Amino acid sequence: MIFFFENNEIHAIAGQTVGSALLENNVRVLRRTRFEGAPRGMFCGIGVCFDCVVTINGVANQRACLVEVEEGMRVEGFQR
Amino acid sequence: MITVVGAGPAGLAAALSAANAGESVELIESGARLGGQYWRNLPNSIVVDQQALNHDFQSGKVLREKVQAHPNITVLLNTQVWRASHEEGISILHTISGGTTREIRTNKLILATGAYDRTLPFPGWDIPGVMTPGGVQALLKGNNVKAGKKIVIAGTGPFLLPVATGLAKYGVDVVGLFEANRLRRWIWQLPALLNNISAIKEGASYLHTLRKFKVRVQRGYAVVEAHSGSDGNLSAVTVARVKSDFSVIEGSQRKVVCDVAAIGWGFTADLSLAGNLGLMQQVSLLDGGTYVVVDEHQGTSQAGIFAAGEITGIGGSKLSLAEGEIAGSAAAGSETNTSKKRKLAKFASALLRTYPVGPNWQSWLKPETTICRCEEVTLEIIEKSVLDLGATDSRTVKLFTRCGMGMCQGRICGRSVNDVVARISGKPASDADRVSSAARPIASPILLGELAQIPIVD
Numbered sequence: 001m002i003f004f005f006e007n008n009e010i011h012a013i014a015g016q017t018v019g020s021a022l023l024e025n026n027v028r029v030l031r032r033t034r035f036e037g038a039p040r041g042m043f044c045g046i047g048v049c050f051d052c053v054v055t056i057n058g059v060a061n062q063r064a065c066l067v068e069v070e071e072g073m074r075v076e077g078f079q080r
Numbered sequence: 081m082i083t084v085v086g087a088g089p090a091g092l093a094a095a096l097s098a099a100n101a102g103e104s105v106e107l108i109e110s111g112a113r114l115g116g117q118y119w120r121n122l123p124n125s126i127v128v129d130q131q132a133l134n135h136d137f138q139s140g141k142v143l144r145e146k147v148q149a150h151p152n153i154t155v156l157l158n159t160q161v162w163r164a165s166h167e168e169g170i171s172i173l174h175t176i177s178g179g180t181t182r183e184i185r186t187n188k189l190i191l192a193t194g195a196y197d198r199t200l201p202f203p204g205w206d207i208p209g210v211m212t213p214g215g216v217q218a219l220l221k222g223n224n225v226k227a228g229k230k231i232v233i234a235g236t237g238p239f240l241l242p243v244a245t246g247l248a249k250y251g252v253d254v255v256g257l258f259e260a261n262r263l264r265r266w267i268w269q270l271p272a273l274l275n276n277i278s279a280i281k282e283g284a285s286y287l288h289t290l291r292k293f294k295v296r297v298q299r300g301y302a303v304v305e306a307h308s309g310s311d312g313n314l315s316a317v318t319v320a321r322v323k324s325d326f327s328v329i330e331g332s333q334r335k336v337v338c339d340v341a342a343i344g345w346g347f348t349a350d351l352s353l354a355g356n357l358g359l360m361q362q363v364s365l366l367d368g369g370t371y372v373v374v375d376e377h378q379g380t381s382q383a384g385i386f387a388a389g390e391i392t393g394i395g396g397s398k399l400s401l402a403e404g405e406i407a408g409s410a411a412a413g414s415e416t417n418t419s420k421k422r423k424l425a426k427f428a429s430a431l432l433r434t435y436p437v438g439p440n441w442q443s444w445l446k447p448e449t450t451i452c453r454c455e456e457v458t459l460e461i462i463e464k465s466v467l468d469l470g471a472t473d474s475r476t477v478k479l480f481t482r483c484g485m486g487m488c489q490g491r492i493c494g495r496s497v498n499d500v501v502a503r504i505s506g507k508p509a510s511d512a513d514r515v516s517s518a519a520r521p522i523a524s525p526i527l528l529g530e531l532a533q534i535p536i537v538d
Contacts, residue, residue: 013224015123020223028208028313035456039312041208042227043453043492045215046117047110048196048350050487051206051453061487061525065215068112 003073012069019045019052019064022075030054030064031077081106082411083173083186085161085353088116089397090389091192092143093404094411098190099152101412106184107153108175110160110524114144116194117214118397120221128224133217133246136397143401160524164356166382171357174534176526181534187384188411191354191372192404195347195390198369200437201451201459201496202444204306205343209314213243213344226252228340232317234258234303235344237435241286243342248293255338257290258301258319260326265434272430279427303343304328304444307335317341326438345437348495349391352523355515357385363511364393366432369495370514377416378407386411395428442503451500452493454486459500466504474501474513489520 003010005022012021019042022030029039030052043051045065052064055076064075082098084091087109095107107114113121119140122128130137147153159177166172171189175182197212204210209228213235216227230253233244244257266273273280290297302322309315321332349371351361360373360381372387374380380387388407389400402421409416445451447460465471465480474497477483483497484490490497494517498509 014125016126016223016225020219020225023219023227024223024225029311030208033456038206038456039208040206040453041313042211042215042219043206044196044199044212045218046196048488049453049492053487065218 001069001071003069003071003075005075006077014069016069017065018054018056018062018067018069018073018075021069022064029077081186082188082190082408083108083171083184084190084192084408085173086116086192086194086389087111087114087147087155088192088194088389088400089118089140089143090194090400090404090407091116091190092147093401094190094192094386094388094408095153096143096147096150097405097408098412099150099408101409101414103152103188103412105153106156106186107147108156108159108161108173108184110158112158114147114155114157115140117196117218119144120218122222126222126224128221130221132249133221134242161353162522162524162526164353164523166357166385169383171385176530179530181530183534189357189384190378190386190388190404190407190411191357191359191380191391192387192389192400192407193350193353193391195349195394196491197344198346198348198437198495199343199492200345200441201449201493202304202306202441203446203449204308204317206450206453207306207308207314208312209338209340210306211340211342213239213342216340216342217243217246220246220250226250227342228338229253230255230338230340232256232258232303232319232336232338232341234260234301234317234319234341236260236437237344237346238283238431239344241283241290244295245286245289248290248295254290254293254295255336256319257295257297258303259297259299260302260322260438261435262299262324269430269434272427275423276427302326302441302444303341304333306341314339314341322438323440324438325440327440327443346432346435347390347394348491349394350491351391351518352520354380354387354391355519356521356523357382359385359387361515361518363514366429367394367436369394370511370518376418377410378403379410393425393428394432395425396431399424399428439499442500451497452481452483452486454488454492455482455484457481457483462497462500463504466501471501472505472507474498474509474517477501484517487525490517494518
């Protein structure tokens with residue numbers, strides 16, 4: 001299936017999490033921090049650390065490591 | 081009716097033993113499938129060689145199927161308990177599932193909320209590519225995704241071995257396994273080791289596989305700094321020889337090129353709900369972690385609430401299963417057999433004594449090193465709050481600096497902040513400090529719109 005990260009097409013397998021599908025497509029930087037603008041990506045990978053939070057279909061602060069991909073999903077990391 | 085929270089090894093075993101004793105059981109799990117972090121159960125669309133990744137895959141499958149097929153057990157998946165309370169012998173669980181909130185009242189509750197990787201801050205640990213071993217394992221076991229092409233595994237503890245082995249079997253270039261503790265520490269635990277031949281065999285089989293894939297296991301080494309390339313991603317780590325207190329042996333530092341470094345220092349219990357329910361907790365002398373205090377039958381300080389698995393002390397899946405079984409029987413009012421648990425607990429203690437975290441990991445820190453990732457609080461800022469503003473405990477430091485106040489609510493930095501503040505202030509962290517750094521009124525995020533749905537009852 002296909003979803004979008006920052007308007008780029010990303011291919012994924014049903015059941016994969018957004019974060020894992022992005023990593024598989026070599027997208028490692030998921031967002032920038034609000035004070036320093038430092039790049040962040042997946043860290044704990046199991047929903048504990050909230051480092052991988054992205055905006056999914058307009059809903060902010062979703063953990064990319066937990067949410068499973070859906071066809072046509074729109075994911076944004078940097079626009080905040 | 082018995083309510084179980086968490087469907088990992090402890091929760092599954094608890095649900096099954098309570099159901100077998102004739103009770104009706106409600107099993108609540110935040111994830112989409114049963115099994116927890118240890119037994120990742122996959123959707124049919126993802127094909128992973130589970131046998132290659134988990135020694136114990138078959139027993140997990142059997143247990144899961146028994147739970148699913150049991151007429152007395154109702155399973156609630158994708159259901160988060162975001163808040164819990166306890167009044168007059170009744171536990172109240174506030175759950176949210178797919179945007180719908182619900183309140184569950186129960187007089188018999190078993191908590192099995194598990195644990196996550198313990199991490200230590202070090203220079204560069206916030207660079208994308210630095211991860212936890214559990215996270216790398218979850219990507220592989222749960223998503224069939226290799227976290228990187230050249231992966232360093234580091235930290236301490238037996239869990240590093242299966243993670244490195246799984247990656248190597250999947251064709252990842254594991255450029256090194258750096259275990260901070262030395263093998264000779266096992267000398268003090270020989271009796272426990274000899275009583276657990278199956279564990280020796282498991283360890284030996286991992287080491288055998290790693291040798292086959294030419295992965296070097298180097299003991300007495302730690303990753304003390306991470307470096308980013310021009311694209312902002314991890315490009316290398318600095319590895320150093322460390323003493324038993326984790327201070328660096330000068331001159332031993334060298335750079336190792338990698339795109340992912342999976343670093344873990346044992347595990348931290350998820351005590352959010354235990355704290356909500358007011359369960360008595362204490363700091364373990366074995367590993368310095370905070371855990372729920374339980375009696376022989378997994379009973380907690382609150383009547384009708386039981387706890388099993390990693391939240392009562394880190395011990396691995398087999399001990400979690402034994403504790404879960406006891407908790408389920410005890411909650412159902414049946415007889416329990418604790419001999420298996422006692423044997424496994426001895427071995428778990430031996431492991432914790434063999435893989436301690438030396439206090440001088442703090443010597444790896446630089447003034448500009450991030451301690452709290454969420455709120456971007458550096459060591460320097462924490463130092464100022466103690467030395468200039470007069471904070472003497474973690475709670476005051478938190479109020480001055482916001483460390484531990486971000487989205488993870490101190491799950492990642494809480495314990496390290498306790499240690500850092502204790503060192504700077506010269507005042508050891510009290511048990512109360514440590515328990516309070518794991519206290520979270522809201523156990524998982526909830527939208528205000530979802531909160532607003534909940535009817536107000538006078």
